[in-house]
Amino acid sequence: MKIIVAIKQVPERDARIRIDASGKWIDLQDVEFAMNESDAYALEEALQLKEAHGGEVVVLSAGPERAGKTIREALAKGADRAIHIQSSDETELAKFDALGVARLLAAAVKDEQADLILAGLQSDDLGLGQTGVILAELLGLPHATLILKIEKTETGVKVLRELEDGWFQHLELPTPAVLTIQSGNSKLRYATLMGIKKAKTKEVKVVSVADLAASAQSQTPVVTLDAVKLPHKQRTTQILGGTPAEAAAALVEKLQFEVRAI
Amino acid sequence: MSSVLVFLETKNNEVSRISWEALAAGHVLAHGLSLPLDIAVVASPSNPILQKVQGKAPRKVYVIDDALLHAYTSDGYTAASAQLIDQIKPVSVVFPHTYQVRDFAPRLATRFNQVLISDVTGIEVSGNSATFIRQLLQGKLNADYHHAGDGISFLSIQAGAFRADEPQAGETTIEPFQPKLEASQIRVQPGEPFRASAQTVDLNSASILVSVGRGIKEEANLPIVQELAAALGAELAASRPICDAGWLPMERQVGSSGQTVAPKVYLAVGISGAIQHLVGMKGSQCIVAINKDENAPIFEVADYGIVGDLFEVVPALTAAVRKAKG
Numbered sequence: 376m377k378i379i380v381a382i383k384q385v386p387e388r389d390a391r392i393r394i395d396a397s398g399k400w401i402d403l404q405d406v407e408f409a410m411n412e413s414d415a416y417a418l419e420e421a422l423q424l425k426e427a428h429g430g431e432v433v434v435l436s437a438g439p440e441r442a443g444k445t446i447r448e449a450l451a452k453g454a455d456r457a458i459h460i461q462s463s464d465e466t467e468l469a470k471f472d473a474l475g476v477a478r479l480l481a482a483a484v485k486d487e488q489a490d491l492i493l494a495g496l497q498s499d500d501l502g503l504g505q506t507g508v509i510l511a512e513l514l515g516l517p518h519a520t521l522i523l524k525i526e527k528t529e530t531g532v533k534v535l536r537e538l539e540d541g542w543f544q545h546l547e548l549p550t551p552a553v554l555t556i557q558s559g560n561s562k563l564r565y566a567t568l569m570g571i572k573k574a575k576t577k578e579v580k581v582v583s584v585a586d587l588a589a590s591a592q593s594q595t596p597v598v599t600l601d602a603v604k605l606p607h608k609q610r611t612t613q614i615l616g617g618t619p620a621e622a623a624a625a626l627v628e629k630l631q632f633e634v635r636a637i
Numbered sequence: 638m639s640s641v642l643v644f645l646e647t648k649n650n651e652v653s654r655i656s657w658e659a660l661a662a663g664h665v666l667a668h669g670l671s672l673p674l675d676i677a678v679v680a681s682p683s684n685p686i687l688q689k690v691q692g693k694a695p696r697k698v699y700v701i702d703d704a705l706l707h708a709y710t711s712d713g714y715t716a717a718s719a720q721l722i723d724q725i726k727p728v729s730v731v732f733p734h735t736y737q738v739r740d741f742a743p744r745l746a747t748r749f750n751q752v753l754i755s756d757v758t759g760i761e762v763s764g765n766s767a768t769f770i771r772q773l774l775q776g777k778l779n780a781d782y783h784h785a786g787d788g789i790s791f792l793s794i795q796a797g798a799f800r801a802d803e804p805q806a807g808e809t810t811i812e813p814f815q816p817k818l819e820a821s822q823i824r825v826q827p828g829e830p831f832r833a834s835a836q837t838v839d840l841n842s843a844s845i846l847v848s849v850g851r852g853i854k855e856e857a858n859l860p861i862v863q864e865l866a867a868a869l870g871a872e873l874a875a876s877r878p879i880c881d882a883g884w885l886p887m888e889r890q891v892g893s894s895g896q897t898v899a900p901k902v903y904l905a906v907g908i909s910g911a912i913q914h915l916v917g918m919k920g921s922q923c924i925v926a927i928n929k930d931e932n933a934p935i936f937e938v939a940d941y942g943i944v945g946d947l948f949e950v951v952p953a954l955t956a957a958v959r960k961a962k963g
Contacts, residue, residue, distance in 0.1 A: 391932075540896065559878065560881070594750065595785065598754055599783055606779045612940065
């Protein structure tokens with residue numbers, strides 16, 4: 376089985392949020408980056424399928440040079456090689472909408488003849504939740520989203536899909552297919568020392584965003600991000616200060632006499 | 638004539654609440670752009686739910702019906718919706734942001750060389766231009782988006798972001814729409830939906846919920862929140878990572894993939910408040926948040942907050958509750 380896993384490097388969950396001078400994104404100075412959570416689960420599923428059935432796992436990532444660190448991490452965990460769609464700076468990819476980015480990804484993998492393309496179900500930063508689905512449409516492949524488990528069948532795959540309110544469903548798809556993976560179903564592996572050593576010699580093919588865009592029939596974005604803002608508070612929060620004991624006593628008083636819940 | 642087209646989703650012969658909210662969002666957009674509003678729904682034209690739809694004052698209700706749509710598939714819904722959109726050429730297409738919509742609407746938008754503006758929490762129309770607000774970075778940031786060019790815009794609306802409309806009187810026509818589908822177009826073969834385990838905990842019957850998130854760090858630390866729940870006479874709930882890790886059963890999970898709750902008091906311990914969690918609990922009467930990060934989005938919906946280390950605050954709170962109860 377040849378499996379491509381699309382991975383995005385995103386700001387760490389507890390990164391400090393300060394809006395940058397452009398007013399369109401956060402200031403990335405001092406921000407640490409990590410592999411997007413659901414992408415890490417997509418990688419884990421791919422590695423488990425390879426262990427069970429053989430084949431190759433190819434990592435695909437679009438981002439500036441710094442994304443190379445996350446790509447190496449995926450290689451250290453066991454992916455075989457990688458394609459890095461490299462942007463010249465922090466803003467080049469922001470000029471593309473989700474369709475534009477998916478076109479770059481599609482152009483980068485169209486000659487790979489993969490059996491499966493996996494992606495996390497959404498990114499922790501932009502949260503658009505659709506890159507994998509758009510990629511499926513661009514490549515003319517069937518897709519399924521919110522997948523927790525993948526089993527190989529004779530003609531394709533059988534997958535477990537999460538529905539709302541605690542419901543689930545099995546689906547069968549012919550391959551090649553695109554699946555977006557939900558977080559949490561398996562335990563993520565750590566890279567071994569040997570894996571980290573091996574990763575240094577694995578192939579990372581770097582293609583520039585500009586070169587790929589030229590061949591990917593890019594169009595003017597149809598959706599643009601104009602500005603980012605800190606959210607308005609939906610309720611007025613009364614912050615109860617002091618020592619833990621003081622704050623706890625104040626809260627109990629509120630719950631007793633204002634909320635009347637105790 | 639161009640219109641705003643709102644897709645409703647049905648479950649067990651009921652239009653889902655989030656669909657009515659999407660309809661309300663559609664009305665905001667249609668009113669702002671001075672356009673009529675039409676509805677599309679996959680159903681049999683004789684389905685009794687259509688009587689309910691009539692009360693919402695759309696112009697037309699397009700009832701999409703085909704045997705190949707009886708079980709949901711991304712291929713079937715994409716093809717059928719695309720045919721309807723091709724026929725009526727709306728200015729804007731609005732969906733509720735459900736798991737099903739997330740599955741096929743991005744594919745549908747791509748078919749029109751468009752991008753779904755997903756999980757919209759606000760719409761502001763000024764002149765002829767609409768600004769769509771959505772959240773970034775797990776709810777820590779809001780962003781203004783707009784649709785460029787003269788193509789159709791596609792939106793999905795987050796649960797709880799708009800208040801479902803009161804029924805209004807108005808003329809409605811029901812228009813059956815029979816898409817042209819071939820069985821060979823449906824590549825995905827769906828199985829019957831099932832529930833993993835019987836629900837034995839009904840979080841909705843508890844008046845106080847103590848809900849625990851990633852901040853608890855380890856399973857071994859759970860007793861401190863269990864003691865607080867016991868002291869309060871509360872039921873224990875959790876955010877997704879806790880249930881994924883197997884520390885608490887799935888049936889205690891609150892959020893889009895778990896239960897939606899609205900207790901008298903919802904006490905969130907070490908929960909940052911990602912969108913997926915907030916949609917499951919923001920209807921609670923009183924929300925209390927205990928978190929070490931004062932910028933955590935949970936504080937945006939909280940009535941009372943304690944910024945601090947939960948390992949110090951929670952035991953202090955348990956002691957204070959016991960003292961108050963004598």
